[in-house]
Amino acid sequence: MRLHVFTMSESLSQDSPSTAQAMKLGFSRAMPIVLGYVPVAFAFGVLATQQGMPIWLATATSVLMFAGSGQFITISLWFAGAGYISTALAVFVTNLRYVLMAVALAPHVKPLKGLARFIYGWQITDELFAVHITAFQQGWKFNRTAIFSATTLAQASWVLGTLVGGLCGSVVTDVKPLGLDYAISAMFLALLIPQCTDRLHTLTALLAAFFSVALHLAGLHQWNVVLATMLAATMGTMLARRAQGKGAGA
């Protein structure tokens, strides 16, 4: 991954990087995310406006929520006739994974105070989390400009992709020939592959996939993702700690 190169060179230089260097680092971290977001945001814009949502509201949704799966779940449930509570509850359960991500990020973002921390939290997505947690884990020295250059560019691309998708929504009559209905799955897969760094992580992913499908088939249509994630991660942790000799139950 290119990330590694940047963080290594960062940690080698003792001086803090200039603003331009920090921005460059942030933008280069966000670039792969931007390329992934644009088609998915475009798909959201198309699907939302085809359901009758005005373009401005679809775009505003991407500004406010900035959440791939959350936004797709919102429009699919709401326009299928679900009420406020069931729509919001489904979105909340899907978003519970952000708790885990935010907990992991919390010790690293202590330098951010007030509004800055609020904005950073608002902009936690699967992809930005992955990029930043990797950098922090590799010992990268926190840099506010680099952080917000990455998050701002990523969100701008998400919002603009939605806007363009919304404008095309009236032209595109069927999303299937373009494979747009596969955009979300493709994004999750592309995120999953680099996470499977060793046998235990691969096994955890396979367990999560199995539990998620099994729970869905058992009728848990909203809770399957959260339950499967927690179950598989717990099993992965127990196996890892047993292998390290720290004791499975510790």
Next chain:
Amino acid sequence: MTTATLVATMLCILLCTLVTWLPRLLPLYVFSRDLPSWLKDWLNFIPAAVMAALVAPDVFLYGGSFNPNPLDNLFLLAALAATVFGLIVRNFFATIVFAMAFVAVMRSLGLAS
């Protein structure tokens, strides 16, 4: 869209925004201290688990019912192809484009729906 529907939809979006912000923001204010090692280990496994848990039902339940036969399930076939592609190419964007293009091409050739 009528005005009443528009207002209701706007309210729904605001509500969904709130339940998106809460899980992202609360831990940043509550857990600003070092975490125990078992929790760090656990969090390390969360991303792999959550991505797999999100994608698996979309892929295996394509068409509305459980279908583990890749020759009869376009999304599963595309996932397998994209995984092989992703492991070789190791590029986030290229993997997404490949997967979507795979689905689009299979449909345009009439090999799957």
